[in-house]
Amino acid sequence: MLEERPILQVRGIRKRFGDRHALKGVSLELYPQEVLGIVGGSGSGKTTLLRILHLEEEAEGEYFLNVPGLEGRNLLALDRYQVPEVRRWLAMVYQDPSRGLRMDFASLTSVVEPLILKGERLYEALVAQGLEALELADFPLERAGSPPKELSQGQRQRVQIAKALAKKPLVILLDEPTTGLDLLVQATFLDTLRTLKRRLGLSMILVSHDLSVIRMVADRIVVLYEGEVVEEGLADQVLEDPQHPFTQELVGAKL
């Protein structure tokens, strides 16, 4: 078949919060240049899963990234001082922009922060790379100096995208990125993601409860229900030929 190795792989992810089993053995794979949509209702564990992928939560199981230096190493077994080294391959776009951005600093400053972390020490180079990333994210450059607190929600999410792009990560993780966006803004935003995927060959994992969002960007879909993967497959397939009762409910409810 196709000789392809996933760039990201998790196996048997289990997570408990006290007595509550948030994730009960989740496995999935992400391949290069694809968008994987993770869909589920509240309580499905999808956001927890994303946080685990970003190494913000501990969990049982195995997590591999196919990058030089980290092959074969279970990232869930790393100690906290090794986490920053792994995070440089990941970028996260939060549902709430204030978690990913400095709301009072210029937007450009938030965008260049990962570059500073990587060690860039030339001011002009930082500015140039930051503006380039904002442009890729379809952000109006004349507002690069405005702090996110003065921007619309859609613009804030674009700043987050720019920050993720500046990092040139292996995988971009997105947690309900279109929350609070009205439909047209949402569609434009998702279109930007799609274009970026094609132009830059990005790989992304997008979490959403909203099927229309997933539909616009995802190549493959994983359906989570109460902490377990109940269905997975090609995006159009899961949406038009749902097998699992929960997926059928989800798709039916959407219409």
Added chain:
Amino acid sequence: MLEVIHLEKRFWLHRLKREVTAFSGVNLRLEPGEFVLLEGANGAGKSSLLRCLYRTYRPTGGEAWLRTPRGRWDLARLGDREVLWVRQNVMGYVSQFLDPRPRTTAVDIVAEPLLWQGLDENQARRKAASLLLDLGLRPEFLNAFPYGFSGGERQKVNLARALIRDYRLLLLDEPTASLDAEARKALRQRLEDLKRAGTAILAVFHHPEDVEGLVDRTYPLEAAEYVDLRSEAGSP
């Protein structure tokens, strides 16, 4: 090129606790350059068959062997990543439902498959524009967003996107619904060219006269169980 053996598709609708058979026992062969027309009453499963081959539906029985540059693969059992590859490189599909992309222009939508192929952006857009104009799209619509188009205009964009590449296998599901006569003629011409280049075509046409002279064979599908799948399975 394509060999379908005893293919069947059944749906299990959990809420209704019903099983519905879209089609079963389909056997057909398609050689390069052959045009096979699917026939049958509404609900006989023609669309479902095409969707199964495109893998929008998962076949529940049988095999569908496709010859690709990388080998002979059974579409019914193929892995998701391989299916994506096949869709990008081997097999095209047109139905009446355009992907909702409100902020991409008609030209860009049509150019996209070429960009995946690695063509440079300007070349891709030029080819896309030329095909759209052939199909009769008004020039001022080239750089507009299809979201606001009429049904016929949207369908032209839809079609162009599938016709832009020389797929080895083309699946067409009522591609001429809502097209004007000029566009139908342009489509026919394009299909003729593709046939000659070796593309195998499996299609459903509401008006078979649109493709008169192109059809090599017909394949009749019998209604297994008439049911309006759309309202029950929840698909659009």
Added chain:
Amino acid sequence: MRRRYSYAYLDPVTKREIRRKLLKAVAIPGYQVPFASREMPLARGWGTGALQITLSLIGPEDTLKVIDQGADDSVNAVNIRRFVAQMTGAKTTTDTLEATVIQSRHRIPEERLREGQVLVLQVPIPEPLRYVEPSEARARELHALGDYSLLWVDLFEDHLRRGLSRMGAAYPVLVHGRYVMDPSPIPRWDIPKMHMAPHLTLLGAGREKRLYAVPPYTRVEPLAFADRPFTREPILGRCRRTGANHVFLNAIPQEDGRVEYEISDQGYLEKLIKGVAPGPLYEG
């Protein structure tokens, strides 16, 4: 008559503790070493940290200079000098070149210090990350990781908004290429004096209970983008008594609203006035 205090006021246990911690500080340039800071006959915030350092090092053969913002004759400097002399029998001086130990608040003298001299700086708050990371535990982690990106981000924002860094005193510096330290509230003018200096610098924060050090001939580099280099303050006037403007001046606001200037390093000022040849200065 029974002696009421140990030599140099500190009991032997305390002296040992402080010396050990100083050795550790010297071994890890720029790293803040926690220490058991004792009560001093001086209010917290008035130099108790530096005083403990001075007392644990000084001996009867030493000569001590104490300055406060450059002045030998401020109340605070005078009290500390008198106290140390009483407790140790050490000689005292206002001449930078004669001193073996110089305890200072907020200035480094203008005359270049030599090998063998010890500069002890008073530090109010030692943590350079305090404005960008309020959690002490997290700040320690950042030091451990060598992650000073928060400071760089701050610096970037300054340049973006104001075209320059707005930090005045206590400009953060990278020591020996590893730890960022707060050099104490010395003006930017004094920062370059620390880089590869022949003398030993010790810094003490009594209230915060931290000691740190810059050994001789150690790199001390202010945080700055490579294409936006660190600059010192411009000298805005001339000394009203000597006309000099090649060293740091204190600004003295006058009643009529004008500002007059005077050389901040009092010992150096006095040499100029008396016509005594001063020692070599740091390169400009």
